[in-house]
Amino acid sequence: PGGTLRTRLCPGLSRGEAWLGRRTESLGELPAPGPSISVIPSGVIAPGVAVTIRCQCQCEARRFLLHKFGNPNVLQDVVLAGNVAEFPIHNVSRRDAGSYCCYYHSKSDPSIWSEPSDPVELVIAGEGYPKPNISLSPSGGVSLGGAVAIWCRRQSQGVRFVLNKEGRHFPPVDSDGFGAVFPISNVSREDGGSYSCSYHRRSEPFTVSYPSDPVELVVRGEGPGSASPFPAPSPARSSRGSVPMGRSEPGSTLSPDPAEGTPGWGVGTESLGVPQP
Secondary structure (H helix, E strand, C coil), X not given: CCEEEEEECCCCCCCCCCCCEEEEEECCCCCECCCEEEEECCCXXXXXXXXXXXXXXXXXXXXXXXXXXXXXXXXXXXXCCCCEEEEEECCCCHHHCEXXXXXXXXXXXXXXXXXXXXXXXXXXXXXXXXXXXXXXXXXXXXXXXXXXXXEEECCCCCEEEEEEECCEECCCEECCCXXXXXXXXXXXXXXCEEEEEEEEECCCCCEECCCXXXXXXCEECCCCCCCXXXXXXXXXXXXXXXXXXXXXXXXXXXXXXXXXXXXXXXXXXXXXXXXXX
């Protein structure tokens, strides 16, 4: 009595797609905080391995529900005694790739459901996706305050490249048919380190290639070593001869289309190094 029926949805899910997590919220009552969610192992997952999606809350939860973007049904429902729920996927495949979130309700009041967790992405390595090549221009290192271009190459139409570096996130860049370039200006010490790149079809953002071999960016000196902000690299070679490549600035119109979606893999904490198939 006197309560208001609220609907909690996973981020990115429409009301027609998501399970309607109904909870009765008394006027003025704060919602229960959402749980945390993670995928184990993290990063890009090889098909056929075992994966666990783990949900946890700082509470005494009685029941957790797991949802996947685009699926109108509850995937799994776990009743437990503690505050951690594990949802196993024993033989992961491309159909399991996607964005997940979870909810819980407390022991003290089963009618009250939590806010959804933040989404987590399960990213699967695509079979038949040859790994890309990566190179630096200039290749011999760059001075502090200078500029460098990181080139990712794979001749393929309709794909989007992602640059991977531990602790960093770079906006994805659409391929021009032969690859993409990620320019870095005003280089700092923090820009130094190991980089790799991956790609995925724009229509399958959660199925990606294995990463390229890593390339090391060496930052040295006291200041810019070249007056040219982006030295022109040698054109990429293919079996058909020389092919010029365009370049696209991160954050431009080639950044991901929210309607298509681009996974947050590699964001903030992880590179995408995984065993080769």
